[in-house]
Amino acid sequence: EAPLVNYAAVARLKLPILELMYRRFRVFLADPAHAEDQRGRSFRAFIERGGEALARCVEFDAVSLTLQESTGSLPGWREWPPELRDPANPALARLLEGAAERIGFLNYLQWQAALQLEFAAVAARNAGMAIGLYRDLAVGPADDGAATWSDQELIASGVSVGAPPDMLNRQGQNWGTPPWNPRVLERREFRPFAALLAANMQCAGALRIDHVMALTRLFWIPAGMKGADGDYVRNPLESLAGIVALESERNRCMVIGEDLGAVPDGLRERLHELGFLSYRVQIFERHWQGDGSFKRPWEYPAQALATVATHDMPTIAEYWRGGDIGRRAALGLYPEPGMREQEEARRAAERPGILALLGELGLSPADTSDTGQITEALHTAIAKTNSMLAVVQLDDLLGEVEPVNIPGTYLEYPNWRRKLSRSIEEIEGDPRLARLAEIMRNAGRA
Template sequence: MTNNVLQTLVEMRGIESNYVDAWGKPATIAQSSKAKLLNALGYDTSNDEAVVAQLDTEASQYWQNPLNPVLVTRVSETLQFPLRLPIDLVNDTYTLVLTTESGQQFTQTITPVDTQLINVAELDGVEFQEYVAAFDQTVEPGYHRIALFVEGDEEELAAMRLIMAPDSCFMPEPIKQGKKIWGLSVQLYCVRSETNWGIGDFSDLSRLVKEASANGADFIGLNPIHSLYPANPDACSPYGPSSRRWLNFLYLDVTAIEGYQDADIQALVNDTAFTERLAHARNTEYVDYGAVSALKLEILSALFKKYQKQHLQKSSAQKKAFDAFIEEGGESLNMLAVYDVMQEQLKQEGKPSWGWPVFPQKFSEFHKPDVAKFAKKHAARVTFYQFLQWQAAQQLEAANQVAVDAGMTIGIYRDLAVGVSEGSAEIWGNKDLYCVDASVGAPPDILGPLGQNWGLPPMDPKRLYEQGYQPIIDLFSSNMASAGALRIDHVMALLRLWWVPKGDHARDGGYVYYPVDDLLGILALESHRNQNLVIGEDLGTVPDEIRGKLADNGIYSYRVFFFEQAEDGGFFSPSHYPVQSMSTLTTHDMPTLIGYWHCLDLELGRDLGLYPTEEILSTLYASRHDNKQSILDTLHGHGSVDDSVGRDVEYTGMTEALNFGLQTHMATGSSALLSLQLEDWLQMDKPVNIPGTFDEYPNWKRKLNRNLEDIFTDDKLTGLAGRLTQARRDASTDK
């Protein structure tokens, strides 16, 4: 096959041929990798004829549709769009009908030949022409519809979704006026308390919000709280969920659900065997997801039966509210509940059940007739899993209301994972959208010299467009619920994603581009609708074009102290960070402050074989040594630590004074938001996650080393909170 023919298809589908790597050097995508990426997108690349035929088919589909599936435009832009017709019809007069989501209608007539001609093509001997159609009506932000009619004809010729978006994302007024704030970030499952069942829950979140706000914090940042796998609880990565639209039921506080205090439920939870299992779940160093899941499902099942008999089988207010929740959740909620029941049932029968790829063929896709029969047969259990989602949404909203009542500037901020795992319900319910023969990952970089493969099949950008962007709208909207901000993990995904063909090494992937301007417009619209500030995690190999677009769209950059270095190795003062950013010291993918300072991450990486050569590891050790000295120089130079902290890295270990000094140093900076990990407040040494590992390390399981009830009674920690609050006030420009 000739490279030119393949390259045409490569460019048409947004596959990048060249990019700049993490070291600033030009890199090229191999021809074989590009062919495999096209295969993952559903193309036959075996010969020139097959490629040309597919190009012709797509061109024909484009020209035979008068309107595009969807148009995303901004309120400040002229509302115009392409209109395609055979040449015989371009002299006719047409009516455009714009229907807003509120039901208003506006009409306009158009004769294509009287407008601007922008393109011409010939299909089977027929000439098609493409013109620029314009609509003069001013339209409010929202989801609207434009239909095309032949003048005088009632039959619709074509229709297009119109998404009218604000020019930038929502920003809270205090932030806009220059207020600098700080908050704590936490992996919710890590939280220990005297009352939870071995995993942090939404009641713990409410308490954390209340206590943190009373000590000056303006937000609590969460890990993704997406739905995982009830029947496979050890698949616990929050970044490899089953559905990103719904919540992880394990975060439910079972004791807060109506009926828990009833005698029969109390008899279950006070049973000796149950209390022993509960004690084990609470006392383990790492979250025992299997134990927690078994405990909660046992009692939740019993509670649901009581609730169903008392409320859901009657015409009660609770039934009306639950029915409304189910109706609003629509197919997505029903699909997830059916999936959870099916996985549970297959596991009980001893059949393969880890995900839809191993389900029986008749159950391999949600829309199959046998799945509908299964759902009907197991309707009560399907309703149970819908009930869990309802309760989870209510408990999360209760925590959010605590933040609102406390007057926090942001309150809860949620985290949107970049994808779902291969065996997820989200893919099971929309097979056309996902490319399961590829995975999202990252090319080799400084922290991950082998590259990364995250096992998350990517969305096909063309299918997303053809579906009117509804899947991404649903993701943004649902993850902004009960929150004041949304952090988008790997925000470069809005521009491009590193796709790794199935079975290949991570380094042998390639970048596939997405319709970034459309996605940013939708994000801005949902941001305003949900009153959410948006933070984009823009770490790793980031092209300059996305940073500029993010800033222009009001999205807050992510600035990690350890990555903010000048060419001479010195660390930039936080006072030089962009105002439109959230700064932090560490993240869930990094070592804690103690781990960093004592090189515990490098030791672990060596033991786990993450570094290809001893030379790479030696270079990292040498670089870490130099960086630590530069950090000491920076802290002393800015007066952020006193003389109890040494000036020579050879003799200075991580101490409380150095730890707290780093945190207050960050608080003096110019970033509007400062996020600090609760682990660093507690001076912990073990990381919560080691990128590039699967079962070599207990990722996503390590708990905090202290109970929540003890944290804000510690004078040292409340003193730190007071210093952070004062430093943020001093740095603010709204005084």
């Protein structure tokens, strides 16, 4: 009944059960009659395909769990004993000498996760989803996670990436993830990037690349400084974008580039030429060089994904009422006097503009204070766009108020922990979903 997911508590409940499952699996395979069982072959093949990357990942997890047992905490690798921070240090091998059972178990968990992803992809296709799963590639890894520990040469140390001040966050953003060193990446002929793409395109018909501007530049922030204190570092666009196009073709996976925020001149046009889909968010699609009015559905580009809002924005219910402004003020995200008032003035001007768009399209809500009616009208408009894809967020259809994520926050807000307010069974019978499905079908969207 708790409103937030407690990931640590869930892990404590699940791990003992998963360990029992693994032990049973090992006993099963130890029986000579099952030596060539299909599941055993699948498990061994998975480990072989995973190679060094998988081996390093499970070694990292094994060390983390071992240290947790001895210290009671789960520190990032930068806080480990010095001799364990280097994967090549003989001390690591000594620590893991007696950990074969744990290594096997961790490989088993990775295998089970991969199988579940495969089953989900098959279920999606069998349910009639032509594209199937739509996956998301983050802008970077956790600073203290397995990826950075495993390949420290590839990581630029002493910096993290983020974004300069913008309308989503007035004091800039520090995402706490380190960038790759572009010189090391180029020296390795971009193989790590190709491998990353291939892995994330598995079981997917579409991949969204978060902050696609990283293909040409990233905003680097020195350690200990704020988001507004960084600067841009160039990346080799043609090489990186070409690899994306190649892996997209190899894996039969379309690519959506999240091109919001400060987009360099010419980038959208070049990515369009390479076949990327643009990412168009209704609230941001306006005639910025003219009267500021919201764009009509026929003004959206065809080679794009269109959506009303995103997981980085307030829900429609909170946006329409302006509750997100007070929330951001309470979190200290307006660093200068008057910023909140400016945001409130902008929002007050946006609502009439949205209503004017809906009125022009014959979608005016009977009650403009009813966020459910506003949500349905906005999605009807987005369904009518020229864009190849139109997507919806379950949060908005269910009328959720609290955001699932607030960019630029970490400890200030419980990002990615807020649960849906309804159970799966309740959602299945919610008439709003049936209405939206009909709206999409009527607009020619399967």
